[in-house]
Amino acid sequence: MLRRLLTLRHSRFLRSAATLSSGQFAATAIGFGFAPIxxxxxxxxxxxLLATYMSVAVILSALAxxxxxxxxxxEADEERARALLALSLLLAFGFSGLTLAGVLVLGLSGFGGIERLGFWLxxxxxxxxxxxxxxxxxxxANRQHRYRLMSGYQLVNVLASSGGALLLAWAGAGARGLMxxxxxxxxxxxxxxxxxNRxxxxxLxxxxxTRMRDAGVAHRNYALWTTPTSIIEQVSQASPILVLSLWGNMLTIVGHYNRARGLLMLPVGILGGAxxxxxxxxxxxxxARDGHCRPLFWRLVAGLTAISVPSFAVLALIAPxxxxxxxxxxxxxxxxxARILAPVMALQLVVMPASKVMWLYQRQRLDFFLSILFAxxxxLSVASVAFLGFAPEIAIDVFAGxxxxxYLVYLVTSILIVERDHRTRQGQAADAAPLQP
Structure with a gap:
């Protein structure tokens, strides 16, 4: 056992994972520490206002x-990877220019609601x-195994944004300090x-x-499939913020919602991801060994349910x-x-890891269509609140419901995949068993 532990200590994979994880945990802890101040x-x-800006920015950045x-x-080939890096940077500059053109058009047309962002637009x-x-x-950096650089990226971001906002508030910058x-x-x-990466x-x-074009064509599925999926997912997550701020002009409620969801996502993201x-x-x-993972799947679902349900139930009681x-x-x-969102987070903590069985059982296409359905x-549900004339606050209730x-659809689908595979294997085993005289 001691020899195995000493061997693991020298594992490059574990050291790399520990470097990235420590950066993420440190950044999360720093952000949480700044929150009360x-x-x-x-x-x-x-x-x-910050949440509204970030929601629009994240959607546009999915295209970047x-x-x-x-x-x-x-990418396996080093030269083609270099071409992809050059193409990615070129696309970022190009879409930045298109965003500037779009901002100017919206500003001149007086598009309703967008003036909430003012100069920040x-x-x-x-x-x-x-x-x-x-x-x-x-x-x-990930390709070159520069995990300290990647870990530092998160730390620099949270230290600069939170520390800068703190110093600017003390300097009398007012509301502008946060932005x-x-x-x-x-x-x-x-x-x-x-x-x-200098x-x-x-x-480059x-x-x-020509090399950039060939590399882009070789990986065109990222542009054709991954990009639209990412955009739709970002729109779905941002829909309550966009409805409440751009339509309802309720920046105060948006701030409450974004703060509540952000703090609840800290344990869900860290624990669920790990x-x-x-x-x-x-x-x-x-x-690989047995052809299925049914026992491990059910232990995962039972264990996470035992953790998430009581934890978020208590949180719902004492959240205010x-x-x-x-x-x-x-x-x-x-x-x-946060009380309204607690059941969502409880389910998300269970479903995030459990739904990975779709990949394991080769149901990637089903996972893709479910993610589209989800988004x-x-x-559409949140947007319908605006079109049907309900109070904007109802958007949060609709979003949670x-x-x-x-998430229940995702969980039931994951269970059906595992159980149907189990029944199929039982049937095959029964058919293969020799007939009794």
Whole structure:
């Protein structure tokens, strides 16, 4: 046992995973540590404006490099990967220019609701450029096993954005400090990853358009399938924010909603992501050995249900008081919204790892169509609140209700896949058994 532990200590995979995980945990802890301070310096309306901007920016950023940054990680050939990096950076600059043109058109046309963003709207092109180029350089860092650089990217972002917002609030910048801190985090994290990959940047000048085009064509499925899926998913997640802010002009409620969901997602994202990775690795081993992972799947579902249901039930009971205690008295409404979202998060914690059986049982196409159904149904349901004339606050209730139903669909589908495979194997075993005289 001791020899095995000493061997694991020298494992490159474990060291790399530990480096990335430690950066993520540290960034999360820092962000959570700043939350009680910043929430007392900035109002829910300030956070609502930031959430609105970030929602629009994330949707546009999904287009920034047509997801070619993912392709360069998987590409086996080094020269083609270099061409994909050059193409990703070129696309980021191109879509940044298109975003600027779109912003100017919207500004001149007086598009309803968009004026809520004011001057910040004209910084969207810079955000798209930072996201697209930063994502491409992070993909290259991943390819080169520069995990300290990747870990530092998260830390620089949260330290610059939260620390900058804190200093600007003390300096008397007012509500602008939160937005400026966000841009400061984007700029410095991009600078960090740019400097960290400075060795590859001069070599990109030798990459011609033909090589970039060929590399893009070879990985065109990322543009044709992954990009639209990513956009739809981002729209579905942002739909309550967009409805409440751009249609309902309710930045205060948006701030409460975004703060509640963001804090609830911290444990779900960390715990669900870590358990999902471990489950996927263990389940893949079971599939290779036994052809199925049914026992492990049911242990996962039972264990996560035992953790998530009581945890989020208690949270739903004490959420308003807890948010007031941690964030301050002005955030009581965020606690009530957290109570509404608690069942969603409880289901998400179970479904995130469990639904990976779709990949293990070769149901990727089903997973794709379910993700589209999830995104489209959520978006249309929330948008219908606006068109049917209901109060904008109902959008949060609709969003939570629809997501609960859709997560249940995901869970039931995962169970059916595992159980139908089990029944099929039982039938095959019965047919193969010798007949008794």
């Amino acid at each position: 910043l929430s007392r310096l900035y109002s829910p309306a300030d956070y609502g 490099n047509l997801q070619m940054a993912r392709a360069l990680v998987a 004209f910084l969207l092109p810079a955000t798209v450029l930072a996201s697209g180029s930063g994502g491409a350089l992070m993909g290259w 400026i801190g966000y841009f400061l985090g984007q700029f410095l994290s991009l600078l960090w990853v740019w400097v960290g 060795d590859v940047l001069p070599t 000048r030798r990459v011609g358009w 358990i999902g990775q471990v489950f996927f690795r263990r389940a893949a081993q079971d599939m 008081q807890l948010f007031v205690f941690i964030l301050g008295p002005q955030w009581e409404e965020a606690g009530h919204i 489209v149904t959520t978006t 629809v997501q609960i139903l859709l």
